[in-house]
Amino acid sequence: MSARDWDQRGARRRARLAAAADALGGRLQGRHLPAEAAEDLLAAVLRPGDRVCLEGNNQKQADFLARTLAAQDPAQVHDLHMVQSVLALPEHLDLFECGIASRLDFSFSGPQGARLARLAAGGRIAIGAIHTYLELFSRYFVDLTPDVALVCAQAADAQGNLYTGPNTEDTPAIVEATAFRGGLVIAQVNEVVERLPRVDIPADWVDFVVPAPTPAIVEPLFTRDPAQISEVQVLMAMMAIKGLYAEYGVQRLNHGIGFDTAAIELLLPTYGASLGLQGRICRHWALNPHPALIPAIEAGWVESIHSFGSEVGMEDYIRARPDVFFTGADGSLRSNRAFSQAAGHYACDLFIGSTLQMDLAANSSTATAGRIAGFGGAPNMGADARGRRHASPAWLKAGAQARAGRSGAAATPRGTKLVVQMVETFREHMQPAFVEHLDAWALAEQARMPLPPIMVYGEDVTHILTEEGIANLLLVRNDEEREQAVRGVAGYTPVGLARDRRMVENLRDRGVIQRPEDLGVDPRLATRNLLAARSMRELVEASGGLYRPPARFRNW
């Protein structure tokens, strides 16, 4: 038996707790300290090179702790290795600009993607990797365990139990990985209360609680104003419902963010009902509480929704619909990104999302020149779950299509997840969505990534849906067919114009490509009148006044 010290992490933890107690003195009461002591706390517990998880979720932000960290003295606190889901706030990148942090592993950087690319190009950030959320959480338990976690909760009680409320999101995964491996957990809270509505994180797992001077930022990322849904999107939504959901009998699914999928949600109680599909499709969801789903919920389409996070303004509506949402004894939503991503991976039959660019192999990416946008949840949900073993009609049918006529290992019967990329042939500013080469390749070279940042691989995409029709890639049998199937729905983009017309017609004869008319979808019916709500106001009405959109979405 070696004489090695096997409790180095514990010793380090105790030393830091002692340093914190020294630095804070009487300002530390149990686990609690006042906001103005937070800077001293971080200075006392952080060490150069620490791996720090700063809770930046898709929605909820530990913004006060982010500011407090950015205010540290880089001479003392430097070269931190940041691990966090989302880079959303300017402070998240300020840390790198001023030298407090130098290394980054993350999932998504939507609003900060351009600045991130500049900092990476300038050598200020060493990017470890871009992950899908569940992948990043997984690494928290293997080789990216945080030394210090800076997290965010709605409230704490005197003991330090936390209430994360509707936006629980990533907090349980972060805290569990940190607290059970000798790390320190510091939580900012909006308020300290006598009795919590419910306990989401036990006080045992939390070291310090600090009330933030202002409530944590939460972004309403999943709100789409129906007024902005176009008739092209209505047409695409009709094709999705008739050509995919009804065709495969999709009961359990996840929708990405965006107007394309919002249009589908708003067509269920109108167009979907006219096809007699209620109860036959779209019963179970892994989804944030999308306001656009309210009319379908009210019409009785939706049996259950498990959510990654919540949505601002949906609180009262959720509270009034506990049969549909996962809620706590207090009535508010219990979200959990880790479980909802697992649900999206393993318990859903279909993922449908949008992208910015798709190439001839059907690889797609949201990375464009000069922007490192990240992946979010799409790779996890937009990939065949090869560990899945339970059957459903949709999964079996997709699998049978993928395997028909094959031999050997590829012929062994197996189901396949439906992974749909829904994209108009031209995106904003008339940029073609279909390209010969993804910008991701240039970005990989620029940022010295080992692989191009592809969000969903062509190998995993089963269907491409554009205003031109649906390409069913489960039925293609070689590279050339795949390429022509892509070109065949790429419309008037250069990629579409370069199609081999004879081959595309042949693919159409075989049902690989289906036009609206092949699906029995009449484009003349594709008007905004089909939307179950045409404005935010109508969404509010559909909710019986329970949905309360943020001010920026209210124009009445």
Added chain:
Amino acid sequence: MSARDWDQRGARRRARLAAAADALGGRLQGRHLPAEAAEDLLAAVLRPGDRVCLEGNNQKQADFLARTLAAQDPAQVHDLHMVQSVLALPEHLDLFECGIASRLDFSFSGPQGARLARLAAGGRIAIGAIHTYLELFSRYFVDLTPDVALVCAQAADAQGNLYTGPNTEDTPAIVEATAFRGGLVIAQVNEVVERLPRVDIPADWVDFVVPAPTPAIVEPLFTRDPAQISEVQVLMAMMAIKGLYAEYGVQRLNHGIGFDTAAIELLLPTYGASLGLQGRICRHWALNPHPALIPAIEAGWVESIHSFGSEVGMEDYIRARPDVFFTGADGSLRSNRAFSQAAGHYACDLFIGSTLQMDLAANSSTATAGRIAGFGGAPNMGADARGRRHASPAWLKAGAQARAGRSGAAATPRGTKLVVQMVETFREHMQPAFVEHLDAWALAEQARMPLPPIMVYGEDVTHILTEEGIANLLLVRNDEEREQAVRGVAGYTPVGLARDRRMVENLRDRGVIQRPEDLGVDPRLATRNLLAARSMRELVEASGGLYRPPARFRNW
């Protein structure tokens, strides 16, 4: 807005809580009731057709609640839909025999596999599906949410907070899914204490706590006596270390259960060290606390282990090695099957496990005629994680091998997880491990399954390791090569004897098949002397006396 009642689940929950209060009267104190009231509690809260999660983990069993449930009156409580990870106890099947339950969704049934097959064939059990663990947990949040969960904890306090201790396993996933969707959570505990060593499950999430008359059963499933490791297994372990771990530089991995992988663990500090591999391979693990790993831990090979569950007898050793294991402030292990399975899926570069049968396409299964064994974690870990986006040298190298010379979507650069099936050509009773047709096909027909119960698909297996050598399936390019690669390591089984010798030699020339001598592994060195511990006693010695094997493993 509809006039629908949107709180049916809540109303049902309140009615059941009221029925429990009525039935128990003064025997219910807060959330606590005595053991002898448990039967009345279940009678009061259960309804025919309920979906019930009875905590049957890989190791820890809610055995008292299982017995209590089996003692219900089938005239009152019948047609339950059981959802549970593992069918381990006779009571788990008694429920079906006596009509209390009729439907089953599960993951693993090792010890009860034969009886399960009989009951299914006799129409007493309608099997929904066999899952991998994380897949089943995922469905708890989508379409298999329990109405009632019967779980197991080490201790509770007066409020009803639970301490799950080292064997936390599935409990957090089950309780979260049940408690946040209007279900009832009933926990059996070994003891009620004044103050818990730590809180694993907040009291808020628990409805009833009942002290069991005897401590819950926990099985030492991961203990393998080194005395039973054969020299063939030593040889295979040498090939694994030199031909796979060193070849790919595998830093993060998961080992299946069994003597084959135990041999690898015991060869790291001897053979592995002689190859200069310490620090270069096997640093991070998703793994139960395997006693066979003690010598490697003591020699400083292991930086971290995150565990699905614990292992009986390892408690003090774990407590003394907090730098290696995930532990709580109380010093005991924090396991969590959901997170460890996610880690095995997304944050490991290699999975290596055994199987009972493999066919010519490299599909493998533990299902044999008359036994429905289930899958456990293997499908989740033994599948390419297609949502993974972070790179590692092992993953990139495997991906490059898989894609070399391909075109189109299959040529897009991407990493691949190493999935190794390690199997002797003949298993017990001289049954060949390689077969033309898996028994799984007959079983599927017998039990009317939509697909044969394949544990790991040939499409996902990257390497087959037998005493004859390693077949690298990443390098095969068509069905015939795959078949001959399988035959080429199948030795003297009928499948092996039917090989095309010229083709197998050609595959060897190309490095698709590697014999021990090709790897520089000298079979003469493959003796038990290479094992870092050759007996349970030596394992205990290696642990400095901290490991305390259960009595059945002690023969000194």
